[in-house]
Amino acid sequence: MASIGWVLLLFLAHLHTLLSTSIAHHAIGGNLTHHPVPFLCHPDQAKALLQLKKSFSFSRSTTRLSSWRNGSDCCLWEGVACDVSSGYVTVLDLNNRGLYSHGLDPALFNLRSLRRLDPSMNDIGGNIPPGFERFAFLTHLNLSNLGLYGEIPIGISKLVSLFSLDLSSHLDNQYICDPGPNNYIGAKYLYKSSSLDTLVANLSNLRELYLDSVDLSCSGEEWGIALARSVPFLEVLSLAYCGLHAPIHKSLSRFGSLIVVNLQGNIFMAPGLFPVFFMDLINLTTLQLPSANLEGSFPPRSFQSKNLRVLDLSDNPYLSGHFPDFSDTSSLEILRLERTNFSYARPMSSSNFKSLKNLSLDGNLSVDFLSSFGGLGSLCQLDLALVDSVSELGSIFSWIGHHKSLTSLKLFGCNFSGITPTLLVSNFKTLKSLRMVSCKLPRLVLHSVGNLVGLQTLEMTGCTTYGSMPSSIGNLTNLRNLCINHCGFLGPMPAAIGKLTNLRNMYINDFGFSGPIPDAIGNLTNLNAITIIRDPGDQVSGSSIPYAIGQLSELEWLVLQHCKFSGSIPTSIGNLTQLMMLDLSENSLSGEIPSSIFNLSVLHYLDLSSNKLSGPIQGFDNKVNSQLETVRLRNNTLSGEIPPSIFSLPVLRILSLSDNQLSGPIQYDNTASQLKEVDLGYNALSGSIPEAIFQISSLEHIDVSSNNLTGSVDLSHFSRLTELTSLYLSHNKLHVTDDAADNPLAGVTKLGLASCNITRFPRLFMDLNLIWFLDLSCNKISGDIPNWIWASWRNSIVYLNLSDNMLTGMQLTSDVLPFANPLQVLDLSFNILSGRIHMPNLSADILNYSNNKFSSILPNWAFYLSETRYFSVSKNNINGHVPLSICSNSSWLQVLDLSYNNFSGSIPACLIENVPLMVLNLRENHFEEMLPSNITTRCALQTIHLHGNKIVGKLPRGLSNCSCLEVVDFGGNQIVDTFPSWLRGLPELSVLILRSNQLYGTIGDIVEDAESDECFPSLQIIDLSSNNFSGNLKPEWFKLLKSMMEEFNSPGKIITHDISSFATFYHDFTEITYKGTYVTFRNILTTLTAIDFSNNRLEGTIPETFGRLVSLLMMNMSHNSFTGKIPAQLGSMADLESLDLSCNQLSGEIPQELTDLTFLGVLNLSNNDLVGEIPQANQFSTFNSSSFEGNAGLCGPPLSKSPCGATPNAGNIYKSSRHVDVALFLFVGLGFGIGFAAAIVAKWGRVGRWFTATGRAWRT
Structure with a gap:
């Protein structure tokens, strides 16, 4: 320039x-x-x-x-x-x-x-x-x-x-619709200047200054003054996309010689009026101010320059006024006013737009206004927006058809309903480029687009379409660029795409497409770029990547994201020798990474993350892969050691290998590296952190958390990493110390030091003035939280986790934490903090004070929850009521956990009736009175725990409106009601605990209801013990419990809620009576199935249909009045691990079929009227006499006091209940089964996922 x-x-x-x-x-x-x-x-x-x-x-x-x-x-x-x-x-x-x-x-x-x-x-x-x-x-x-x-x-x-x-940088615009990942082209800002004033201070002879996409965000409020002072003779000023914050300053009016002004894309500019002084620059030829946050009324005066060629005011939606006036329009070539608020009510004052080539308008356009421009004989490109009137659109299309030089047309927000295909084709036949954004496109219109055979570019973005993509697209054989973006097409991509042999760029991002990519794509040998993205939430497995894709020898860009591809990566991709960008992330690809990929010598960007790839990482070659800048292989199952060669790649800037199964040491010795990001977290790496890493001055991000790294790491080692902003060392076997005299982490904003054997707050933390994320959890820090923490970090911190330490106090004189910004997370759980809970003054997204010794909380504590979604004070010693203000001040609350405290009074109705709350846990308090009943279909509850309170009255019928309910626990209260058959239609209800209340009546009457074909479809745990239920059990009822039948019960997954942002905080759980003991199960697996009807007044026979529940793990019918024989069908319950039929009036012999229960670890048939010889096969030989005592007619081992045929003296055996809180897994049965899987890890946590996947494997 x-x-x-x-x-x-x-x-x-x-x-x-x-x-x-x-x-x-x-x-x-x-x-x-x-x-x-x-x-x-x-x-x-x-x-x-x-x-x-x-x-x-x-x-x-x-x-x-x-x-x-x-x-x-x-x-x-x-x-x-x-x-x-x-x-x-x-x-x-x-x-x-x-x-x-x-x-x-x-x-x-x-x-x-x-x-x-x-x-x-x-x-x-x-x-x-x-x-x-x-x-x-x-x-x-x-x-x-x-x-x-x-x-x-x-x-x-x-x-x-x-x-x-x-020094400008421009995005390569060869890929339509999407410029590609920022990490492929580098950071958004390649160059940066801390001070524009310093940069230009001595450049007084400068005439042309191009700094497009240079980071000038630190240039302050006076960037315009600095320019006017230092470069007074400037003729060209281009500062597009520079991150400028201050508005355009009037000092720029001093540049009387300005010819070109380009300030577009500075979206963070403070709002300001249009700089009227630009209209007085007589030499001005180009004025580009799109996305400059201009507002107010456009000046009603003329531009003085007679040579103005370019005027672009687009993307300033608050800039209003009449159409701009010009002293001379004959030289104007580009006029862009789209996405502004200009009025086009009056015609042009001049019609001499003979040079106009590019026109962009939106708003309430009419054909009369467009006609006032005159002939527009040079018009090549036209953008029109928001023409919703079908009649007006038809007239405008006819006006378009008179401009024979027009080759490019973009239509935004237009309604094509009622437009005939003939009208479209006859007026668009000269077009080479057609872009339609947010338009309504009927089926016939879409088909007619296939008749515009001269098209070289076709874009449809955000359009409303109907059905599949028409095969007529195959007629567009001259097409070079195809973009289909979020248009809702359904079904497979048409094979006719294979006819577009001149296609250079294809971008398809549409959730509706399904099925395989047609093999005909191999015909498109001129393709330079392919991007295909599908619905990330679609669970339907896809097909494999077409092998024919390896025929596209000109391909430089290949992105196939969220396509649910399975199978292996085709080796034919190694034939794409021109490939610079390869992104196959977020699929289900398996097998090893083909070695042919590592032979792609011009590859810049490689992303295979979030697949199911396995095996070792092949060796990289620093000569063959000399241009590789980004390698992302995270979230797979890759194993083995990290090849040392990957660290020697000469221009590698981003390396992400986290969430795999990599092991061995980090073999790194390349101190000349250009690495900016290293992410090796969540693997099994061992050894120490290499010294060479501490020498890479370009490093900005290091994550080696959740490995098996050992050794001592002094924070002073990071002193040479002057660019470092993120450091994660958590959950290794490291000993982190801080012997540094100065502060080596002065620029760090995110610091993860959880489980690093830290015994005190490091001194250097006093100077972490930029820190906003800090995790010091799971250390050995004792004593008070020093007061300098609240003073030093009040202006920056938004995430603070000090949980799982031995902290005792907070050194605060106020009950309010003085943070200057709203917090994302404040976690003080699992310490020894006492006294009153201190609340942050500006609320927080997640607040966790659980498992401490707090004794009180501010009376108006709900006032501080205005933007809180998760709040827990569980397991403290807090007294008091829940203030009614929680109904008005907690509109964002999704999880409220007050369990295991001494709260009393009534439960505010809004906690059950309010819309956003998903989890309500009030168990083990002293809440009283009846539950609110005005629950509507807007209920969002997924879990409700009220166990162990003093609730009276009936169960609220409105709970049947909570369609997302998964866990209901009202046990241990004083509820008087019948069985809640009205909950039968809840599709997600998995756990129903109603034990120890005063419920009465029969169980299973809902089979008489005509609508009961589908009842409790997801129920896997039901506990109705210790109530007053009576009558017979209905055999038909158990036929409906499909989730306890093998063909319906999914393999072991954790019951999850739609609260993934709280994954490491909220632990769902339930309690079940097991062998006379209450067992706490945390993270309820879908394989954990149980029925407990014990301690009621049920009678009659045990239904044979129980035998259909082949996935049931625990069955407790003890302490009732059941009669008749033990159904032989119970022997079909192959997964059963605990069976308690004690203290009934069962008679007859023990069915031999029960010996088929090879996972049975607990059996109690005591205190019945059973007779005959005790079976001895399989599990039965392991049970002791307590399983059979109290049955006068039983004989044989393990009953040693009388042989078969004699009359024994039997006594009843009673064991009192006790409570055990089980940690990790409960193993029973001496190798015959794992018992009940119970985990205390985070519901979505890494360990939890491992337990889930391996739970069943332990049993075999």
């Missing part, structure tokens, strides 16, 4: 030596060409240039700088010009030569006579180096789109002769 000054400079130099040189400006696309002349080149200059060439790789065979040969005159080399008197190089123009390297070679800085330096539009990675101050004569510097990153070196600000400076 330089001026013609450098051309004149070269012309005079070559004229002096009578050389004939043709120099073409790089903006026109030419190269520097020379005729043979005597050697002028200084030998040192040739040496530096050859060294520079040696550092390059070449992506194109046509640009290998073949003229750069030793023994020839470097002044005649491609892109080089010299001073004729000295032989020193003055111009080096390598723009867009297809060069690739790992950084700028230092040899460049030996060319100290350079006046023009332009290596732009190449792929030079690494940090922008220092040394530019050596170019004292430089007038033009262009480092744009070079791939360099980092802080702009201070040396550039010392180039006082600079006329043009270009």
Whole structure:
């Protein structure tokens, strides 16, 4: 973007030596060409240039700088010009030569006579180096789109002769719809400047300044003043997408020579009025202010410039007024006003828009207004929005058809209902590009698009469509770009896509597509880019990736996300030798990673995360994979050691291998690495953290948490990592110390040091002024929380976890925690804190004070829950009532856990009736009175625990409206009611605990209801023990409990709630009587099935239909009045582990079929009227006499006091109940089964998932 000054400079130099040189400006696309002349080149200059060439790789065979040969005159080399008197190089123009390297070679800085330096539009990675101050004569510097990153070196600000400076970065727009992951193209901001004022302070000769996408967010409120003061002769100002915060300052009015102004994309600019002074710049040709947060009324005056060619005010929705006025419209080429609030009620004052090529408007458009523009004979591109009137749209389409030069049309928010296919085709036949966004597209209209055979680009984004994609798309054989984005197409992709053989770019992000990708995609051999993304929530397994995809030899970009692909990755992908981007994440791919992928020599970005890939990671080659910048393989089942070669990749910046099964040491010794992010968490890595990691100055993020790393780590080791912002060392076997005299973590914002054997708060924490995430849980910190924590971090902290320590106090004089920002998480659980609970003054998303010794809480504690979703004070000693203010101040509350305290009084009705609450746990308190009953269908409850209170009255019938209910526990109260058959329709109800109340009547009457075909479809635990139920059990009722039948019971998964953000905080649980003991089961598995009807007054026979419940693990019918024989069908309950039929009036012999229960670990048939010999096969030989005592007619082992045929003296045996809180797993049966799986880990936690997957394996 330089001026013609450098051309004149070269012309005079070559004229002096009578050389004939043709120099073409790089903006026109030419190269520097020379005729043979005597050697002028200084030998040192040739040496530096050859060294520079040696550092390059070449992506194109046509640009290998073949003229750069030793023994020839470097002044005649491609892109080089010299001073004729000295032989020193003055111009080096390598723009867009297809060069690739790992950084700028230092040899460049030996060319100290350079006046023009332009290596732009190449792929030079690494940090922008220092040394530019050596170019004292430089007038033009262009480092744009070079791939360099980092802080702009201070040396550039010392180039006082600079006329043009270009450090801009532009996204590659070759991939329609989606620019791709930021990590592929690098960070959003490649260059950054801490102070624009400092950068330009000495550049008073500057005429052109291009800093697009340079991070200027720290430039403060006076960036405009700084420019006006330092560069008064500026003609071109381009600061697009720079993160500017302050509005456009009036000081820019001093730039009377401004020709081009581009400030687009600074979306964080403070709102401001349109800068009217821009209308007075008579030389202005380009004004681009989209997304600049402009508001208010547009000035009702004319632009004074008669040469204005570009005016772009789009994406300023609060900018209003009439259509802009111009003193002369004849030169206007681009006019963009979409997504503004301009009025188009009156026609144009001028119709001389003869040069207009690009027009973009939205709002209440009419064909009369468009006609007032005149002929628009040059119009090539037209964007129209929000034309909802079908009649007006038809007229506008006819107006469009009169503009024969129009090739590109974009329509936003238009309703095509009523538009005939003929009208569409006849008026759009000249189009090469058609983009439709948020439009209503009837089926016939979609079919007719297939008749626009001249189309080269077709985009449909956010449109309302009907049915499948029409096969007529195959008619568009000239199509180069296809984008289908969130349009709701259903069914498979049509095989007709295989006819689009000229297609270059295909982007399909549509949740409705299903089925395989057609093999015909292999016909699209001209494709450069494919992106296919489907519904991430779709659980339907997909097909495999077509092997034919390996035929697309021109492919550079391949993204197949959320497509539910299964099977292995096809080895044919290794044929895609031009591939730079490969993303197959979020699928179900299995097997090993094909070695052919590691042979893709130009690959920049590799993401295979969140699949089911296994086996070792193949060795990377630092020569073959020399361009690889990002490797993401997280969340698979990869095993073995991390290959050391992966750390030697020369430009690797992001490495993510977390959530696998990798083991062994971290073998890393590359101190010259450019790594920015290393994520190795949640593996089984061992050994110490390599010393070399502490030398990588570019590192910003380190995560090695949840491994088996050992050794001592002093935080001073991180002192050289000046860019470090995130450090996670949690849950290893490390001993973290802090002997540093200074603060090596001054820039850290996220710090995870859980389970690091820390015994006190590190001293350096006093200076962590930027910290917002801190996890010190599971350490050995004792004593008080120091008061400097609340003072030092009040302005930054939003996540603070101090749980699982030995903290006793908080050193606070106030009951309110003085945080300056709302918290995400405050977790003080599992300590020894006492006294009153301190509440944060600005609320928090998650508050956890559970498992302490707190004795009180602020009377108005609900006032501090205005934005809280999770609140727990479980297992403390808190007295008092729940304030009614919780109904008005806790509208976001989803989990409320007050269990195991001394709360009393009534339960506020809103806690059960309110919409957002998902989990209500009030168990083991002293709540009284009746439960609220006004529960509507808006109920969101998933779990309700009221066990162990003093609730009276009836069960609220409105609970049947809580369609998401999974766990109901009202046990241990004083409820008087009948069996809640009205809960039968709840589709998710899994646990129903009503024991120890005063319930009466019969169980199972719902079979008489005509609507009972589907009842309790998910029920797996039902406990009605210790009530007053009577009568017979209905055999038909047990036929309906499908979740306890093998063919319906899913394999062991944890019952989960839709509260995943609280995964590590909330533990759901239940209690079941097991062998006379209450057992607490935490994280209820879907394989845990139990029925407990004990201690009632049930009578009659035990239904034979119990035998259908083949997945039942525990059955307790003790202490009733059952008669008759033990059903032989119980022997079909193959998973049964505990059977208690004691204290009834059962008679007859023990069925031999019960010996088939090979997992049976607990059996109690005592105190009945059973007779005959006790079976001895399988499990029965392991049970002791207590299982059979109290049956006068039984004989044989293990009853030793009387042989079969004698009359024994039997006595009743009674064992009192006791309570045991089971930790981890309860193993019973001496190898015959695992008993009941019970875990105390987090419901969605990593260990919980392991227990779930392996629980059944333990039993075999």
